[in-house]
Amino acid sequence: xxxxxxxxxxxxxxxxxxxxxxxxxxxxxxxxxxxxxxxxxxxxxxxxxxxxxxxxxxxxxxxxxxxxxxxxxxxxxxxxxxxxxxxxxxxxxxxxxxxxxxxxxxxxxxxxxxxxxxxxxxxxxxxxxxxxxxxxxxxxxxxxxxxxxxxxxxxxxxxxxxxxxxxxxxxxxxxxxxxxxxxxxxxxxxxxxxxxxxxxxxxxxxxxxxxxxxxxxxxxxxxxxxxxxxxxxxxxxxxxxxxxxxxxxxxxxxxxxxxxxxxxxxxxxxxxxxxxxxxxxxxxxxxxxxxxxxxxxxxxxxxxxxxxxxxxxxxxxxxxxxxxxxxxxxxxxxxxxxxxxxxxxxxxx
Amino acid sequence: xxxxxxxxxxxxxxxxxxxxxxxxxxxxxxxxxxxxxxxxxxxxxxxxxxxxxxxxxxxxxxxxxxxxxxxxxxxxxxxxxxxxxxxxxxxxxxxxxxxxxxxxxxxxxxxxxxxxxxxxxxxxxxxxxxxxxxxxxxxxxxxxxxxxxxxxxxxxxxxxxxxxxxxxxxxxxxxxxxxxxxxxxxxxxxxxxxxxxxxxxxxxxxxxxxxxxxxxxxxxxxxxxxxxxxxxxxxxxxxxxxxxxxxxxxxxxxxxxxxxxxxxxxxxxxxxxxxxxxxxxxxxxxxxxxxxxxxxxxxxxxxxxxxxxxxxxxxxxxxxxxxxxxxxxxxxxxxxxxxxxxxxxxxxxxxxxxxxxxxxxxxxxxxxxxxxxxxxxxxxxxxxxxxxxxxxxxxxxxxxxxxxxxxxxxxxxxxxxxxxxxxxxxxxxxxxxxxxxxxxxxxxxxxxxxxxxxxxxxxxxxxxxxxxxxxxxxxxxxxxxxxxxx
Numbered sequence: 001x002x003x004x005x006x007x008x009x010x011x012x013x014x015x016x017x018x019x020x021x022x023x024x025x026x027x028x029x030x031x032x033x034x035x036x037x038x039x040x041x042x043x044x045x046x047x048x049x050x051x052x053x054x055x056x057x058x059x060x061x062x063x064x065x066x067x068x069x070x071x072x073x074x075x076x077x078x079x080x081x082x083x084x085x086x087x088x089x090x091x092x093x094x095x096x097x098x099x100x101x102x103x104x105x106x107x108x109x110x111x112x113x114x115x116x117x118x119x120x121x122x123x124x125x126x127x128x129x130x131x132x133x134x135x136x137x138x139x140x141x142x143x144x145x146x147x148x149x150x151x152x153x154x155x156x157x158x159x160x161x162x163x164x165x166x167x168x169x170x171x172x173x174x175x176x177x178x179x180x181x182x183x184x185x186x187x188x189x190x191x192x193x194x195x196x197x198x199x200x201x202x203x204x205x206x207x208x209x210x211x212x213x214x215x216x217x218x219x220x221x222x223x224x225x226x227x228x229x230x231x232x233x234x235x236x237x238x239x240x241x242x243x244x245x246x247x248x249x250x251x252x253x254x255x256x257x258x259x260x261x262x263x264x265x266x267x268x269x270x271x272x273x274x275x276x277x278x279x280x281x282x283x284x285x286x287x288x289x290x291x292x293x294x295x296x297x298x299x300x301x302x303x304x305x306x307x308x309x310x311x312x313x314x315x316x317x318x319x320x321x322x323x324x325x326x327x328x329x330x331x332x333x334x335x336x337x338x339x340x341x342x343x344x345x346x347x348x349x
Numbered sequence: 350x351x352x353x354x355x356x357x358x359x360x361x362x363x364x365x366x367x368x369x370x371x372x373x374x375x376x377x378x379x380x381x382x383x384x385x386x387x388x389x390x391x392x393x394x395x396x397x398x399x400x401x402x403x404x405x406x407x408x409x410x411x412x413x414x415x416x417x418x419x420x421x422x423x424x425x426x427x428x429x430x431x432x433x434x435x436x437x438x439x440x441x442x443x444x445x446x447x448x449x450x451x452x453x454x455x456x457x458x459x460x461x462x463x464x465x466x467x468x469x470x471x472x473x474x475x476x477x478x479x480x481x482x483x484x485x486x487x488x489x490x491x492x493x494x495x496x497x498x499x500x501x502x503x504x505x506x507x508x509x510x511x512x513x514x515x516x517x518x519x520x521x522x523x524x525x526x527x528x529x530x531x532x533x534x535x536x537x538x539x540x541x542x543x544x545x546x547x548x549x550x551x552x553x554x555x556x557x558x559x560x561x562x563x564x565x566x567x568x569x570x571x572x573x574x575x576x577x578x579x580x581x582x583x584x585x586x587x588x589x590x591x592x593x594x595x596x597x598x599x600x601x602x603x604x605x606x607x608x609x610x611x612x613x614x615x616x617x618x619x620x621x622x623x624x625x626x627x628x629x630x631x632x633x634x635x636x637x638x639x640x641x642x643x644x645x646x647x648x649x650x651x652x653x654x655x656x657x658x659x660x661x662x663x664x665x666x667x668x669x670x671x672x673x674x675x676x677x678x679x680x681x682x683x684x685x686x687x688x689x690x691x692x693x694x695x696x697x698x699x700x701x702x703x704x705x706x707x708x709x710x711x712x713x714x715x716x717x718x719x720x721x722x723x724x725x726x727x728x729x730x731x732x733x734x735x736x737x738x739x740x741x742x743x744x745x746x747x748x749x750x751x752x753x754x755x756x757x758x759x760x761x762x763x764x765x766x767x768x769x770x771x772x773x774x775x776x777x778x779x780x781x782x783x784x785x786x787x788x789x790x791x792x793x794x795x796x797x798x799x800x801x802x803x804x805x806x807x808x809x810x811x812x813x814x815x816x817x818x819x820x821x822x823x824x825x826x827x828x829x830x831x832x833x834x835x
Contacts, residue, residue: 031388035411035512044498118408121393130389135620138391138756139613143620153623157370157379158352160623165387186512238400238518239721271509271516271524276404316749320397
């Protein structure tokens with residue numbers, strides 16, 4: 001537990017009793033889609049109640065506080081920062097450090113901040129590959145001078161700056177210490193409601209834990225009929241009939257339900273689509289993909305290793321499928337993570 | 350040369366930054382609107398299965414995931430060469446119409462309305478959604494929240510996940526609707542029509558009947574001419590889900606009308622060193638730099654440009670509103686940037702009417718909501734109108750349906766050139782030699798990009814008070830010469 005966090009715990013109770021000051025909340029995004037902000041709004045009418053009880057002090061998507069205003073805040077000024085988005089450029093890094101310093105509690109809200117999520121699929125590619133394709137090779141691009149965006153550019157009137165783009169995508173807790181996690185891409189309404197309960201009650205769960213999710217898997221919420229899972233062939237949903245009543249994995253679809261933390265209400269299976277794993281791995285499981293691979297191997301109805309191997313070939317994109325939401329945390333990129341550590345030290349200054 | 354930086358610009362979806370350079374006379378020499386972010390979707394899509402693309406590309410934008418869901422699954426349909434059943438098309442369009450109502454509602458009430466309904470130079474503490482509520486009545490906040498809640502209910506019924514719905518797949522939909530669900534969706538559509546009319550009525554009473562606001566809309570600060578793009582149906586009426594892309598020039602004359610699958614023949618994107626975003630332009634005219642007018646390739650793809658590019662609206666109440674729009678603003682085409690807010694409300698009403706129309710068709714509950722592709726996947730292009738502009742997804746796959754190449758031209762990107770020009774024009778008109786920067790001036794510069802719906806949504810309606818923005822006037826070596834905060 002960080003010293004900062006301990007300090008918060010000790011002052012928190014006193015505050016509630018004596019001052020009744022409104023908790024100060026910040027909501028910030030890095031490499032993300034904005035869906036987490038929308039997810040926060042899904043608490044609908046409850047937001048009016050919340051507005052009376054908290055004060056939002058920083059949230060660029062809805063209000064006009066600028067970066068330097070945050071720099072000017074005293075340390076620990078913000079009670080809780082809900083941080084969404086992964087970290088993939090210098091501006092993100094700065095904001096992660098800044099908001100850590102200014103916040104008593106830092107929450108990784110949503111799958112990007114917690115696990116890397118879809119933006120972290122970019123870890124399959126280097127910065128050079130991304131730049132070459134986006135700025136030089138893509139079919140609609142016209143770039144006779146062969147230029148790419150630069151961190152510092154001289155224009156006739158002066159100098160312009162852009163944050164430097166990194167070679168890899170990181171989670172928030174690979175940069176700074178994170179106090180709590182809220183899972184989901186984005187967190188479901190029920191999950192956010194549980195987070196709001198925590199904010200309003202001030203009753204904090206165990207440090208480092210996930211808020212608003214189940215300890216059981218997605219399957220626990222799924223009403224589909226389950227048998228003993230044994231499949232002969234892996235199917236793709238757009239190329240096969242889908243039975244609306246029967247367990248999708250039993251039917252041969254690669255449903256990530258068994259390897260995924262519950263709490264969303266099994267929304268995707270409710271429209272005949274397999275769970276995509278967006279809530280991340282269950283407690284105690286480090287690598288979501290490895291766990292899912294184990295699940296698949298165990299349900300394939302073959303004895304012979306060669307047959308299993310052959311059946312597995314029907315997974316057309318194993319890495320992308322297994323790590324769609326947790327790439328930054330996967331063991332696949334250990335070397336990159338090591339290299340990054342050195343860069344991070346350099347940038348911390 | 351002095352530089353004013355606004356970083357980050359706020360109340361928009363995503364990250365943005367404006368640098369304004371002043372010359373020695375203190376007049377605006379140039380303004381740069383920079384996008385400091387890139388995620389590289391086109392590149393990391395390579396190798397992913399085509400059926401995962403709706404899931405993956407939805408994460409480009411969590412405010413308009415439905416737009417990417419539709420464009421991506423349409424590109425999937427095309428890659429397999431399948432014509433999806435009529436019911437599937439209708440189901441997708443019902444979802445999409447409900448989404449448009451929710452999205453346009455958020456932009457108008459939370460982002461646009463404070464400037465209009467409360468006033469561009471009203472006290473900053475009132476210029477927000479609470480100010481809007483104070484001015485037009487308490488029930489309005491409740492109505493806005495309800496409209497958005499209902500949108501999420503529609504997504505829950507039809508798309509599974511309420512944000513990032515997942516039911517649209519290559520070949521159609523993964524789930525249909527039953528009669529009970531249809532009845533509920535019709536109730537929602539009825540409420541949406543009522544809400545659309547209510548919103549236009551508010552706009553009429555508070556904005557149009559106020560000579561000061563009308564002058565602001567019709568003035569020079571927010572006026573510049575660019576070409577207009579939009580998707581039209583077989584009668585040249587506005588459509589969001591499907592049709593041909595039509596471009597009319599600054600005089601309103603058609604210059605192109607093409608099948609979206611041929612987009613590469615008409616649109617190209619220019620790279621600059623100072624932004625991660627590229628500038629699209631009309632290929633036949635060419636890239637002439639960041640300039641407006643008939644000879645420039647820069648175009649708009651916004652609610653306003655969609656109305657300009659079409660001959661009308663396909664539903665009766667929206668058509669009525671469309672006619673009033675052009676009668677009031679002096680005929681087609683309209684180039685007043687701020688009138689985009691009005692156009693947005695007309696589109697909102699159209700979406701609500703369209704949603705109802707589709708739900709009244711008895712085929713909507715048919716079980717024939719998908720086809721299973723049997724052929725080999727190849728190349729596919731899918732296009733829809735996103736709330737913020739024409740959206741194009743273009744995939745090429747290998748024989749197993751894995752993406753070899755992806756190209757995306759996203760809604761807001763279309764407007765990068767036009768937005769930059771609007772910001773520059775507003776800054777040039779508002780920052781004058783020797784005059785001190787005022788709080789109202791800053792807000793009025795921001796109004797130039799806000800009209801384009803740099804999106805977000807979100808609960809400004811929960812935020813009490815306007816938060817400060819600081820602009821620093823710096824010398825070239827970074828010394829702060831002047832500073833003002835609001």
